[in-house]
Amino acid sequence: MSKQFDVVVIGAGPGGYIAAIRAAQLGFSTACIEGWKNPKGELALGGTCLNVGCIPSKALLQSSEHVEQVEHKFADHGITAAGVKVDLGKMQARKDGIVGKMTKGIEYLFKKNKVTWLKGFGKFVQAGETYTIEVAGAEGKETVTAKHVIVATGSKARHLPGITVDNVNVCDNEGALAFGAVPKKLGVIGAGVIGLELGSVWRRLGAEVTVLEALPNFLGACDDAVSKEAWKVFTKEQGLAIKLGIKIDKVTTKKSGITVDYTDDKGLAQKLECDKLIVSVGRVPNTDGLGSTNVGLKVDGRGFIEVDDHCRTNLPNVYAIGDVVRGPMLAHKAEDEGVAVAEFIAGQKPHIDFNTIPWIIYTSPEVAWVGKTEQQCKAEGIAVRTGQFPFMANGRALGQGESGGFVKIIADAKTDRVLGGHVIHAHASELIQEIVTVMEFKGASEDIARIVHGHPTLSEAVREAALAVDKRTLNL
Numbered sequence: 289m290s291k292q293f294d295v296v297v298i299g300a301g302p303g304g305y306i307a308a309i310r311a312a313q314l315g316f317s318t319a320c321i322e323g324w325k326n327p328k329g330e331l332a333l334g335g336t337c338l339n340v341g342c343i344p345s346k347a348l349l350q351s352s353e354h355v356e357q358v359e360h361k362f363a364d365h366g367i368t369a370a371g372v373k374v375d376l377g378k379m380q381a382r383k384d385g386i387v388g389k390m391t392k393g394i395e396y397l398f399k400k401n402k403v404t405w406l407k408g409f410g411k412f413v414q415a416g417e418t419y420t421i422e423v424a425g426a427e428g429k430e431t432v433t434a435k436h437v438i439v440a441t442g443s444k445a446r447h448l449p450g451i452t453v454d455n456v457n458v459c460d461n462e463g464a465l466a467f468g469a470v471p472k473k474l475g476v477i478g479a480g481v482i483g484l485e486l487g488s489v490w491r492r493l494g495a496e497v498t499v500l501e502a503l504p505n506f507l508g509a510c511d512d513a514v515s516k517e518a519w520k521v522f523t524k525e526q527g528l529a530i531k532l533g534i535k536i537d538k539v540t541t542k543k544s545g546i547t548v549d550y551t552d553d554k555g556l557a558q559k560l561e562c563d564k565l566i567v568s569v570g571r572v573p574n575t576d577g578l579g580s581t582n583v584g585l586k587v588d589g590r591g592f593i594e595v596d597d598h599c600r601t602n603l604p605n606v607y608a609i610g611d612v613v614r615g616p617m618l619a620h621k622a623e624d625e626g627v628a629v630a631e632f633i634a635g636q637k638p639h640i641d642f643n644t645i646p647w648i649i650y651t652s653p654e655v656a657w658v659g660k661t662e663q664q665c666k667a668e669g670i671a672v673r674t675g676q677f678p679f680m681a682n683g684r685a686l687g688q689g690e691s692g693g694f695v696k697i698i699a700d701a702k703t704d705r706v707l708g709g710h711v712i713h714a715h716a717s718e719l720i721q722e723i724v725t726v727m728e729f730k731g732a733s734e735d736i737a738r739i740v741h742g743h744p745t746l747s748e749a750v751r752e753a754a755l756a757v758d759k760r761t762l763n764l
């Protein structure tokens with residue numbers, strides 16, 4: 289007889305493992321199916337985020353930023369360091385150690401919350417009163433039944449036709465996080481989030497980096513003021529060569545290196561020679577092999593599972609969350625959908641405001657935003673007032689030697705409600721959260737302006753940007 293559960297979650301990335309823990313907390317007998325293997329061949333929980341995404345990339349971003357600081361920024365503080373050496377093996381081992389700690393941490397959380405880990409890959413077999421799911425693991429196949437199913441199978445890197453990713457020379461995120469030596473010349477296809485973050489890591493460690501981007505504009509999702517500033521810093525100050533409006537024609541891999549033939553924005557044929565190439569052109573949902581047709585689960589033409597605002601699929605009691613459904617491919621979005629679905633199954637009335645999901649690019653400076661951009665408001669015919677405050681006028685930022693960038697707040701011209709927040713600064717990831725919170729509470733720029741902010745803190749720049757909406761900054 290197959291094992292029976294109230295809730296079976298397929299996939300243990302940030303969406304799935306959080307959904308499983310919350311379902312178990314709510315008293316459901318819960319299992320989570322996951323068959324991910326790490327490079328050592330061990331089964332690991334945590335999905336893309338913990339194994340080959342958020343966590344390892346942030347570890348390398350931090351280590352490489354230390355190198356950048358000691359080589360270029362400490363001198364301004366009167367500190368010189370001679371003979372700085374980078375031990376890439378140790379840096380990678382540190383990153384792997386963090387990943388190991390985090391993924392083992394989920395095993396502990398599963399035990400603590402009595403979530404059963406079913407080791408293998410899950411596939412819908414049959415729908416009826418309950419759903420029958422086959423789990424294919426190293427030890428063979430078993431079937432389990434579930435009253436409720438949460439699909440959280442995530443995404444994988446999109447590859448380009450004709451370009452073979454071997455994850456040694458031509459890499460997606462997996463290989464690009466694991467280089468054993470710093471490439472002399474690194475090519476990156478795609479100036480999106482991964483291209484900029486991983487391009488920054490390897491540039492800081494000494495690679496000459498060229499990023500080839502198909503679109504004619506840079507960071508199109510950001511507020512124009514931010515993308516302009518980011519362009520200036522990344523290209524002029526840091527030396528990332530970013531070519532916009534290009535078309536990739538051919539990638540040839542030889543023993544001596546990789547050649548990328550491309551057409552530039554003027555229509556001229558160009559060649560980029562590099563020793564490693566990262567292909568970071570977006571991600572595609574994982575729905576192959578899920579057995580969706582066995583049960584009639586609706587999947588759209590691009591492979592995303594179709595869901596409504598409550599993450600309900602077309603099948604009763606089957607939900608889908610995270611990267612495998614519409615919306616931004618972000619770990620915190622996946623997690624919050626996981627919590628919401630578990631609570632929904634328990635008869636609660638959870639709600640996610642998709643307008644207040646923050647985006648953060650962990651470059652240096654970091655780029656963070658929430659809500660609408662000024663150009664979006666204009667396009668939608670919303671009259672706004674905006675306020676901007678530079679970190680140049682913030683004492684803490686000057687003390688830290690991180691005085692580049694600014695905060696921009698966008699408020700409705702009539703109601704003053706905050707519609708968007710945009711921060712470019714070394715610590716933007718932490719600063720954006722205040723604006724997210726205010727937006728969640730439907731707050732106004734005047735609210736931020738009237739909240740006491742500690743001094744001296746970077747957060748004072750957020751308050752000053754709010755004051756600037758009403759043209760009454762105090763320190764500028």
Ligand code: FAD
Nearest residue numbers: 299301302303335336337341342410442610611617618619
């Ligand atoms: P995933 O994390 O992809 O997990 C899905 C899991 O399902 C996987 O473990 C997979 O093995 C498993 N699975 C798939 N099919 C089956 C099956 N049939 N049966 C059982 N299991 C299955 N987001 C951020 O918010 N912040 C960041 O800083 C950030 N950095 C990133 C850096 C990189 C390099 C990358 C690639 C991504 C990054 N992301 C970041 C995005 C983030 O990783 C994803 O949005 C997030 O992991 C999505 O979570 P998920 O649970 O939907 O899917």
Ligand code: NAI
Nearest residue numbers: 478479480481482483501502503568569570571617648649
């Ligand atoms: P992306 O969508 O951020 O960027 C892809 C870029 O590649 C785009 O600018 C696109 O125009 C360009 N592109 C597409 N096809 C191309 C082609 N043929 N030639 C040249 N350029 C091309 O995708 P990316 O960087 O792969 O990251 C995937 C996702 O992972 C992100 O969208 C994000 O959801 C998530 N992520 C989040 C991070 C964070 O939150 N800090 C960090 C890294 C990834």
